[in-house]
Amino acid sequence: MEDREIVALYFARSEQAIRETDGKYGRQVRNLAEGILKNCSDAEECVSDTWLRAWNAIPPARPSSLGAYLFRIARNLSIDRLRRKKALKRGEGALVLDELKEVASRVPEDAEGEISAAISRFLEKQSKENRRMFLLRYWRMETIAEIAREAGRKEASVRMVLSRMRKGLRVALEKEGIWL
Amino acid sequence: MKAEKLLELMGNIPDAYITEAMEKPARRRWPAGRALLAAALMLVGVSAAVAGFQSRLLGYIFRNGDEHPTPAVQAHLVHMEREGTAEDVSFRVDEFLLDDDRLYLTWTAENHTGKPLIFTGPIIEGEGEFDIRAGMIRTTVGGEVLGAALPETCGETTEFRVQGAGEGPVKVTMLAQEPVAEFVDNKVSSPVGTPVIAWNVDLQQVESFCYGFDVHPSKIFKDGQLVDDDGTDGWGPWISTHFCYDDREALWSDFVDKPLYDTMLGEVELDEKLGYAKLAKRWDVDLTLEKGARRRSLAEELPSFDLGDYRLVVTELTQTDVTNRLRFQAVPKREGAFDDGAGEFKLYVNGADEEPRCLEGSGAILNDGWTFSNATPVDDTPRIAAWEFKWLNDGEPIREIRLTRNDAEDETVDWKL
Numbered sequence: 311m312e313d314r315e316i317v318a319l320y321f322a323r324s325e326q327a328i329r330e331t332d333g334k335y336g337r338q339v340r341n342l343a344e345g346i347l348k349n350c351s352d353a354e355e356c357v358s359d360t361w362l363r364a365w366n367a368i369p370p371a372r373p374s375s376l377g378a379y380l381f382r383i384a385r386n387l388s389i390d391r392l393r394r395k396k397a398l399k400r401g402e403g404a405l406v407l408d409e410l411k412e413v414a415s416r417v418p419e420d421a422e423g424e425i426s427a428a429i430s431r432f433l434e435k436q437s438k439e440n441r442r443m444f445l446l447r448y449w450r451m452e453t454i455a456e457i458a459r460e461a462g463r464k465e466a467s468v469r470m471v472l473s474r475m476r477k478g479l480r481v482a483l484e485k486e487g488i489w490l
Numbered sequence: 491m492k493a494e495k496l497l498e499l500m501g502n503i504p505d506a507y508i509t510e511a512m513e514k515p516a517r518r519r520w521p522a523g524r525a526l527l528a529a530a531l532m533l534v535g536v537s538a539a540v541a542g543f544q545s546r547l548l549g550y551i552f553r554n555g556d557e558h559p560t561p562a563v564q565a566h567l568v569h570m571e572r573e574g575t576a577e578d579v580s581f582r583v584d585e586f587l588l589d590d591d592r593l594y595l596t597w598t599a600e601n602h603t604g605k606p607l608i609f610t611g612p613i614i615e616g617e618g619e620f621d622i623r624a625g626m627i628r629t630t631v632g633g634e635v636l637g638a639a640l641p642e643t644c645g646e647t648t649e650f651r652v653q654g655a656g657e658g659p660v661k662v663t664m665l666a667q668e669p670v671a672e673f674v675d676n677k678v679s680s681p682v683g684t685p686v687i688a689w690n691v692d693l694q695q696v697e698s699f700c701y702g703f704d705v706h707p708s709k710i711f712k713d714g715q716l717v718d719d720d721g722t723d724g725w726g727p728w729i730s731t732h733f734c735y736d737d738r739e740a741l742w743s744d745f746v747d748k749p750l751y752d753t754m755l756g757e758v759e760l761d762e763k764l765g766y767a768k769l770a771k772r773w774d775v776d777l778t779l780e781k782g783a784r785r786r787s788l789a790e791e792l793p794s795f796d797l798g799d800y801r802l803v804v805t806e807l808t809q810t811d812v813t814n815r816l817r818f819q820a821v822p823k824r825e826g827a828f829d830d831g832a833g834e835f836k837l838y839v840n841g842a843d844e845e846p847r848c849l850e851g852s853g854a855i856l857n858d859g860w861t862f863s864n865a866t867p868v869d870d871t872p873r874i875a876a877w878e879f880k881w882l883n884d885g886e887p888i889r890e891i892r893l894t895r896n897d898a899e900d901e902t903v904d905w906k907l
Contacts (some may be wrong), residue, residue: 338512378505381512385501398494410493420493428501431509445511448500 320368328361330350335377336402339384344449346388348401356391358382385449406451409472411481421488433481436475444475445466540699545573546597547585551645551812562811566783578603579632581613581664581773584645589812590785598645599664601632606673608767609644610758611664614781618654635673662775663756667767802899 311330319327324471339360343353360383373379392398433441441460446452454472460464545567567587574632579602585596593614608630632642661706761767784806806817815885 342512347566366566375505375509377512378508381508388499389498392496395557407493407497409494409842414492422499425496426499429500431708433503438510441507442510445503445507448497449503449508449511 315373315375316376319366320365321372321417327462328365330359331364331380338377342381342384342450343388345456347391349454352391352395353388355385356384356389359387363387363397368488402453403453406448409476410448412473412476412481424486425483428483428486429479432479440471440475442471443471464465514629526841538750545585545596546645547587547594547647550596551587551589551594557596566812570777577665579607579771581609581611581666581775583662583775583777586777586779586816587783587812588652588656588779588781589783590810591656592813593650593656593779594647595650595654595662596645597662597664598643599631599666600643601666604633604644606630606635606669607770608669608761609664610667612648612662613664613755613891614650614660614662616656616660618652620650620660620672622648622650630669634878646672657779657781658776660779661763662777664773664775665769666771668770669767671766678860783812785810785815 311334316327316330316334316381319330336357339357340353343356343360344350347353347356358471360380363383364380368409371379389398392403433444436444439461443457446457446460447454452464454468461468545564547567551563566589567585569585570583571826581597583595583597587594595612597612601609604863609627611626611652613626626648629642629644631644758769760769762769787808792804792807794801796802801821801823802818803821804818806815808815841850
């Protein structure tokens with residue numbers, strides 16, 4: 311079923327919307343949550359919470375890309391769950407955060423919008439391959455080993471690319487007058 | 491805060507990048523250009539003794555790519571003689587390997603006619619049942635679709651689970667259909683009216699590499715209804731055409747309960763009836779399977795453990811020259827004991843720490859048990875050194891087991907907690 315048809319079901323308050331959403335995006339949302347949480351039962355709860363959040367938000371929200379909308383919710387909920395369980399600073403989460411410290415040691419609250427926009431502009435300038443590696447690491451929180459396996463590169467090579475991109479991001483932010 | 495906040499802000503990237511992050515990785519097979527393809531295919535003709543890691547089939551089984559298969563593994567690999575053919579459209583089986591109850595086939599399909607063909611298969615007919623586990627395709631190969639030159643070659647390693655005899659002659663079938671319905675760009679228009687084949691393809695990627703079916707999820711519309719949506723999540727190769735269109739569903743119901751062989755043939759017949767595509771070519775390749783890699787037990791007595799409301803029972807701990815397999819099951823002591831359960835386990839093979847596996851918590855899945863199998867690495871006697879199991883409740887481990895083999899060098903296996 312097309313996204314717009316599924317969204318129409320949400321607007322009609324038909325529970326079929328959830329079934330169609332799960333059928334079309336369930337596997338990807340589960341994979342995303344499981345990749346971040348590294349725990350099946352947590353991931354399954356996160357999927358249910360994602361559907362509930364979507365059900366409560368649509369309407370009035372009318373996402374132009376239902377998939378991206380759901381993935382964003384699932385990622386946020388997964389990170390929230392890690393945070394609540396105090397697990398964000400352990401395991402892979404701790405490694406990801408350590409790496410991001412190279413970009414930002416502090417984030418001024420009044421600059422959050424600017425930073426998000428600057429990150430998007432930075433990503434736009436990257437090659438598709440590099441951008442994907444960056445997104446897998448800092449959006450999906452995948453391990454270096456997983457990214458290397460997918461990209462067909464050695465882990466050292468992936469680390470190198472990501473390290474350069476982090477430095478590049480920091481420079482890009484500074485050029486835009488954002489000092490972190 | 492700080493880095494944590496930045497991680498959070500990463501979530502605000504545009505939808506397009508989120509979609510990009512969630513795309514299934516395109517599995518790069520080999521360059522589609524004929525010259526490069528010819529170079530790649532030359533490798534297939536090399537003898538088994540040196541085939542080792544160039545083997546696509548062994549590359550599939552040894553996915554991590556870090557280990558070199560043992561001579562014992564290679565002994566079970568059968569290379570097919572490559573017959574010279576002047577045909578514009580061809581299918582051949584390159585290698586196969588029977589690992590006890592798992593059959594792996596590596597094959598290549600080519601279409602140099604300049605017109606697209608939809609390939610379906612491979613399907614197998616022989617003594618016993620062959621359940622597909624991975625690598626069966628339904629995809630368009632060759633020619634041009636909506637201005638995109640499609641790869642003229644497609645190849646996969648297909649994995650079957652063999653039930654029953656499994657030995658003796660089998661017939662491997664591949665089908666090629668000529669599309670009859672018009673291809674339309676699903677991103678531009680939502681097709682209505684006569685049957686059309688709607689595409690949702692990243693045309694930029696198709697020109698340079700053969701990605702196999704992952705890049706070509708197709709959708710079929712009829713009378714404005716999507717009658718095929720398994721490919722829409724970007725994960726599937728299937729042009730399966732059921733559950734969405736009344737007439738199609740009624741017709742499809744004739745096939746769903748039949749064995750895979752009939753089902754796949756039924757799909758192709760149905761496409762023809764509904765005016766999507768017609769059968770253009772069919773190949774039947776005869777193979778003879780011999781059970782070389784026999785499974786042997788790694789433990790005289792299989793261990794089991796008390797986990798409170800349930801009992802964890804190891805039901806299989808075996809290996810062949812090719813793979814290790816661990817199967818275990820949680821047996822409830824009372825009804826409803828598993829509803830909230832979940833677990834993780836790790837297997838250490840030859841000292842290597844495999845990725846932890848997650849276990850789902852529903853009763854049905856638990857009752858079916860879990861199976862873990864992986865390729866046997868390398869050059870010495872393969873062995874499972876340890877198995878760790880954590881049973882979780884709300885994410886926190888409530889029971890941990892570490893099972894260690896007492897003497898990995900000894901044929902007599904003694905598992906200890």
